Amino acid sequence: MSDRMVILGAGGLLGTVLAAQAASGGREVVALGSAECDITDADAPERHISSGDVVVNCAAYTRVDDAEREPDRARAVNETGPRNVARACAGVGARLIHVSTDYVFDGDFRGAEPRPYEIDDETRPLSVYGRTKLAGETAVLSELPTATVVRTSWIFTGGDGSDFVSVMRRKAAEGATVDVVADQIGSPTWVEDLVTALLQVADTGIAAPILHAPNGGTASRFEQARTVYELVGADPELVRPVGTDRHPRPAPRPPYSALSARRSAEAGLTPLRPWRDALAAAVNAGGATPGAGSLPSTP
Ligand SMILES: NC(=O)c1ccc[n+]([C@@H]2O[C@H](COP(=O)([O-])OP(=O)(O)OC[C@H]3O[C@@H](n4cnc5c(N)ncnc54)[C@H](OP(=O)(O)O)[C@@H]3O)[C@@H](O)[C@H]2O)c1
Known part of the structure; x- marks a missing residue:
């Protein structure tokens, strides 16, 4: 198992479940909400990240519709924030797992039969949310090429x-x-299964810049x-x-944003159940x- 896990955006849907599952697995967890660590503040992430940490960035501006009228805020949280986090990780030698979305794709197959998106399919986001999340992926990988971006989709709980x-x-x-x-x-994805996948990435150090982690089908x-x-x-x-x-x-x-897990499986990530x-x-x-x-x- 890797060292301490620092979770950013730990008060959100994904961050909450990740913090709970990581801690119950015996891991040392530092769970930070936006009040403890605002990732848009360039100096904030480095105050919380140390050498050897595994950082999981679950922080995001996720109000897809509001983002259309708040593009600057969405960009600050979804692009500048992840860049700040990646810089902080690069500065001290921490690993970074950054969560992204199926909305980087547009669902337009130009007359071909739709099929689940592969990792290297062309991205063409339709919304401010999708564009800023894609910019966040690019920012993370340019600051820290060893980071892993994990795209997921349609996260649900049962509660x-x-x-x-x-x-x-x-x-x-x-x-x-x-x-x-x-x-x-799309690819409905249970938050508990996604967390299991994120912990596998953290524990095994699967070396891939981008992974897809959807439930199957x-x-x-x-x-x-x-x-x-x-x-x-x-x-x-x-x-x-x-x-x-x-x-x-x-x-x-x-209209279509299902994610293919095929290449992620080839990289070593256990496919999530149907x-x-x-x-x-x-x-x-x-x-x-x-x-x-x-x-x-x-x-
Ligand atoms: N939910 C889905 O269906 C879905 C699908 C695909 C991908 N994703 C991705 O999965 C990740 C987690 O999403 P989620 O569903 O857990 O979203 P969420 O419930 O909205 O949680 C996002 C968290 O980010 C925090 N945050 C916002 N601005 C911040 C800032 N400046 N600094 C630090 N934290 C900040 C929020 O805290 P405050 O509330 O205190 O602002 C919130 O707790 C995101 O990257 C999202 O794009 C989600």
């Missing part, structure tokens, strides 16, 4: 959060009818929602398919008392 699956669970418990987009295809949001309803014993017919045009949002989403199995495990593990929720904005 009482604000992610897509949590909200669908609450809707299902209420017996609510929901209209869910059927023309956005592809799904539309509609399929994912229907599966949640089925898993909790609600009527799946209450989930109705609609087109993206029925839910217009400020930031365009790629998303349906992960979703069943997540819903089983969830168990929190459902409360009311609104449709999430699906980063």
Whole structure:
């Protein structure tokens, strides 16, 4: 096992689960939220990072729609911040794992059949969020070529959060009818499985500049929602398919952004289980008392 793990953005969806799983595995963890370490402050990361640390940057501006009207803030957090972190790691000799997104792709296959994106497929982000996350990947790898960027997608929990699956669970418990987009295809990824992959990267030092860590298979949001309803014993017919045009949002989403884990597996990363199995495990593990929720904005 590697040395101390410093987690940035530790108060977020991913950072919280990573900090818990890393600590329960016996690792020394320094979990820093934005109040303890603001990565946009050029001097902040180096105050917390020491030689030999494994740093995992989970900090990001993730409000995909708000980013369209706050591009400077999104760029500061998603590009300048990761650059500051990478510089601090390079300065002291720390390892860096930086988390990125499927939204670096546009889902336009120019008339060819869509297929899960490989690591070196051309990136063409559609939104401010996607563009700033891509700029963050580039900044990290230019400051610290030994860093590893781990792209993931459609992260879900099974509990009482604000992610897509949590909200669908609450809707299902209420017996609510929901209209869910059927023309956005991606790779749903359970946060617990993603964390397992991140810890494997940290522990084994898989040497690849970019990895993809999605659960296996592809799904539309509609399929994912229907599966949640089925898993909790609600009527799946209450989930109705609609087109993206029925839910217009400020930031365009790629119609297809599934990630291929093939090259990551070749690099040594254990493939994550199929998303349906992960979703069943997540819903089983969830168990929190459902409360009311609104449709999430699906980063
Ligand atoms: N969620 C998804 O479906 C999804 C999909 C693909 C990729 N990703 C990527 O996965 C990573 C984790 O995302 P997540 O879902 O865990 O997001 P999240 O829940 O929004 O967490 C992001 C965290 O970053 C922190 N943060 C924001 N600005 C910061 C700053 N200047 N300095 C330090 N911390 C700052 C936030 O803290 P405050 O709340 O205190 O500001 C928040 O706790 C991100 O890189 C994201 O792009 C997520």
